Amino acid sequence: MAIIVNSTSTSLKEYRLLPGLTTEFSSKNNVNLQSHLCRSSNGYLTLNTPFVSASMQAVSDTRMAIALARLGGVSVIPVLPDEECQIAMVKKVKQYKAGFQTDLITFSPDAQIYQVEKSKYATGYSTYPVTDNGLFHGKLLGVITDKDFDAQTDQKVPVVRRMKTELVVAKEGTSLMQAKAIMIETGRGFLPIVSAEGTLQSVVFRKDLEHHIRFPNASEDQYGRLVVGAAVTTHPQHRNRISHLINGEVDFLVIDASDGYSEYQKETILYIKSLSDTPVIAGNVVTSEAFDYLVEAGADAIKVGMGIGSGCITQEEKATGRGQAAALMEVVNARDKLVDEGKQYIPIIADGGLSSPADICIALALGADTVMMGNYFARCTESPGEVHYRNGQAFKKYWMEGSLKARNLGRYFLGDSEDNQVDYFAEGISGWVPLKGSIFDLVPESCSKLKASLSSAGCSSISELHENSRLEHQSSVALGDSAVHSLIKDNDIV
Numbered sequence: 001m002a003i004i005v006n007s008t009s010t011s012l013k014e015y016r017l018l019p020g021l022t023t024e025f026s027s028k029n030n031v032n033l034q035s036h037l038c039r040s041s042n043g044y045l046t047l048n049t050p051f052v053s054a055s056m057q058a059v060s061d062t063r064m065a066i067a068l069a070r071l072g073g074v075s076v077i078p079v080l081p082d083e084e085c086q087i088a089m090v091k092k093v094k095q096y097k098a099g100f101q102t103d104l105i106t107f108s109p110d111a112q113i114y115q116v117e118k119s120k121y122a123t124g125y126s127t128y129p130v131t132d133n134g135l136f137h138g139k140l141l142g143v144i145t146d147k148d149f150d151a152q153t154d155q156k157v158p159v160v161r162r163m164k165t166e167l168v169v170a171k172e173g174t175s176l177m178q179a180k181a182i183m184i185e186t187g188r189g190f191l192p193i194v195s196a197e198g199t200l201q202s203v204v205f206r207k208d209l210e211h212h213i214r215f216p217n218a219s220e221d222q223y224g225r226l227v228v229g230a231a232v233t234t235h236p237q238h239r240n241r242i243s244h245l246i247n248g249e250v251d252f253l254v255i256d257a258s259d260g261y262s263e264y265q266k267e268t269i270l271y272i273k274s275l276s277d278t279p280v281i282a283g284n285v286v287t288s289e290a291f292d293y294l295v296e297a298g299a300d301a302i303k304v305g306m307g308i309g310s311g312c313i314t315q316e317e318k319a320t321g322r323g324q325a326a327a328l329m330e331v332v333n334a335r336d337k338l339v340d341e342g343k344q345y346i347p348i349i350a351d352g353g354l355s356s357p358a359d360i361c362i363a364l365a366l367g368a369d370t371v372m373m374g375n376y377f378a379r380c381t382e383s384p385g386e387v388h389y390r391n392g393q394a395f396k397k398y399w400m401e402g403s404l405k406a407r408n409l410g411r412y413f414l415g416d417s418e419d420n421q422v423d424y425f426a427e428g429i430s431g432w433v434p435l436k437g438s439i440f441d442l443v444p445e446s447c448s449k450l451k452a453s454l455s456s457a458g459c460s461s462i463s464e465l466h467e468n469s470r471l472e473h474q475s476s477v478a479l480g481d482s483a484v485h486s487l488i489k490d491n492d493i494v
């Protein structure tokens, strides 16, 4: 006979945080939401805002990824049917003007002025490095800007005759703040960073530094570029895509599977690890055995959640899944057990079923380090979904990855080939969510509420919340009392 597990699946919405002593140290202004996303080669990849936008076509495109990374979170670019398109999105985020740029259009000395002019019209850029071989990482010889030539008469003049060679450069290892000081002192708007041999490494534009002043929490790599992840599948025909994403300097990979407890997932982790030290997030899982299996295989973080996404029909169709609170409690216990045995801390990402700061707070208190959300971000102006107006209210399209609209076979077809499309059936639906506004308003507002919750619980950080918070399961009557009751809302009586 099958084993009947002696527990009841519970949802995040059934728990409440009990207040703890709020001290000056844990007052709202002193609460820090920094948290680990995953292990990395030099410790952990850490986010200042513990929010991850789901690897879904309705949620995470370039625009969302840039916006969320500026706010301190991170996006996972989904497995798009077109490999080139997914890789281009990752590159676009990495090349977003911020901090040190490592991939500017560059000219060789014998290029002609008309080529510079043409590039200016095509891209809008007016400043270009000139290197011996015309490649960005060549030996720096000069800089040409649109002010150095006459667009009418100089068309056929070689760049070498017009470029400026009296350059102010900085050495490799210069920090952004040092770069800013040099640019202010020398009155330059453009600072090339070169190696000891004179090879161009990166460049800094003064106007981009404003970005750092406005978004001090931004998720950035060691070069000041925004951080972005990409989803990959376990299917062998996607192996090339994995290496192309790694070459495109993606910061981490997420293995996309609705059920991550599989040998395919282990093989994919081992394959990625054999190529590079790019962090790998595996999942999704809802049990301790699955967590242990993927950690043993080398996963750098584990995603938890099955059958609880807002538009998910997996539980109805396949009867597999688990309440997010029950899943988190079991998996967090397994993680803590490993730590007690002296093993490394593995970050956990709560994925699915989180749509409000209250849900996020409970997931974090139960031991998640970050939260992955689809529905929450789909409501933002910055999400890719189209806008639709009905009865004076604006809605955005939100479709699940397993819906007929997305047909993400890589994710919703467990096996080693996605050619057999006959076996495919939908595990998600497509629908509408209310348009809430810009992510630049929504995320700070949610963070403010989260900080207030942590402060009430007497905690000044997410790690303190993990260790010290007390949660209580609510009866359905208590839950009824926790919402508006015995009162008719203004709008309902008009």
Ligand code: IMP
Pocket: 054, 055, 056, 258, 284, 305, 307, 308, 309, 310, 311, 312, 313, 314, 351, 352, 353, 354, 372, 373, 374, 375, 376, 400, 401, 402, 403, 427, 428, 429
């Ligand atoms: P939401 O934030 O509650 O909308 O959940 C988003 C999460 O649902 C994603 O990060 C996925 O883990 C999961 N998901 C996405 N598409 C599907 C689907 O078609 N079926 C089931 N789960 C899905």
